[in-house]
Amino acid sequence: MGLSRKEYISLLFLKGRVKQLPVIGSILIFIWWRLKKVIYPFYYLMGYYPLRITCPPESYSPVAPSDLIEGVSLNLRKISSPGESCLASEIDYSEEAFKRIFKDLIEPPGKMERKSWEFVKVIQGLEKLGCLKQNARGLGVGSGCEKPLYYFASHCTEIVGIDLYASDHPDWVHTANSDILANPSKYAPFSYPTERLVLRHMDATQMSLPDESFDFVFSFSAIEHFGSRDNIRKTMNEIQRVLKPNGIAAITTELIITKGASHHEYFTFPELNEVMIQTPGLQLIGDLNLALNESDLAHVIDLQKNVATDVSIIFKHGSMAFTPVVLFLRKAPKNV
Numbered sequence: 236m237g238l239s240r241k242e243y244i245s246l247l248f249l250k251g252r253v254k255q256l257p258v259i260g261s262i263l264i265f266i267w268w269r270l271k272k273v274i275y276p277f278y279y280l281m282g283y284y285p286l287r288i289t290c291p292p293e294s295y296s297p298v299a300p301s302d303l304i305e306g307v308s309l310n311l312r313k314i315s316s317p318g319e320s321c322l323a324s325e326i327d328y329s330e331e332a333f334k335r336i337f338k339d340l341i342e343p344p345g346k347m348e349r350k351s352w353e354f355v356k357v358i359q360g361l362e363k364l365g366c367l368k369q370n371a372r373g374l375g376v377g378s379g380c381e382k383p384l385y386y387f388a389s390h391c392t393e394i395v396g397i398d399l400y401a402s403d404h405p406d407w408v409h410t411a412n413s414d415i416l417a418n419p420s421k422y423a424p425f426s427y428p429t430e431r432l433v434l435r436h437m438d439a440t441q442m443s444l445p446d447e448s449f450d451f452v453f454s455f456s457a458i459e460h461f462g463s464r465d466n467i468r469k470t471m472n473e474i475q476r477v478l479k480p481n482g483i484a485a486i487t488t489e490l491i492i493t494k495g496a497s498h499h500e501y502f503t504f505p506e507l508n509e510v511m512i513q514t515p516g517l518q519l520i521g522d523l524n525l526a527l528n529e530s531d532l533a534h535v536i537d538l539q540k541n542v543a544t545d546v547s548i549i550f551k552h553g554s555m556a557f558t559p560v561v562l563f564l565r566k567a568p569k570n571v
Contacts, residue, residue: 296537298556302493312526317363321524323352323548323559324531340382349548349559353455353487354383356561364483366451374449376439377457379411380422388432397437440469444477451483459488459500464510471514480569487561496555517564
């Protein structure tokens, strides 16, 4: 998950700083970009790895507790249990089991950011719920080129990943490039049993997959980008259809946590409840933990000030703040 030279320049010389020092700035960042490839592996072997790339202070825009939606409790967020549906929080990075999976999955330097949190929480939850076993089959929905595909393939008998893969879409070149369909090993972060991973170009709203054929389904902040609330409902119904009885769906998406805000992709809590949690045939495992801590609200990246969206967990655009939420749902048993 290391940044490219161009991304380092964008991140560290924000707001015209590159324009002020175009040559010197580029040279310094180029040297650091090369040097870190030597330094970080030594840090990593010694058990140290940086969790955050510091953003300029002006990039942060704290959220006031009074702006939070009803149900979000403050300073009650503890390390979440594996398999617990909850909001993202920095505190989870302090838990030893979380850090072990994080280090296994994320190449140095690891970043405390939304995707890494989603990956680890879903892996922890599926493991706790008994899904990661040698005779299990899993399905990744909108899974692109994501690293958990390879992690799950190393722990299960078969993993199928579906997406609308494309190589000519500017947003998908790095995340869901169609090249992966022919060369999945090219995108693998580590060795894995190649015969266990099957990738297919497929519309998630109309899956050409048999009923009750998967022990678990996973999806990482993809479902909100499926075009409409109706498409999301169709996808959730398809997930329910292809899951075996008692099968598990582990899904992350974006929840708006400030009052009076709405977005065509991100969910308000009533929308999350109606469109996803209340899907017929699926039931949320336990309660949804909506607790956060003051440290979470202090480290909110304002997207109007900083476009480096991969160096924090909570984001803000105008008056709207949003953060990942992970949901664990179980399909009803056959006799229900």
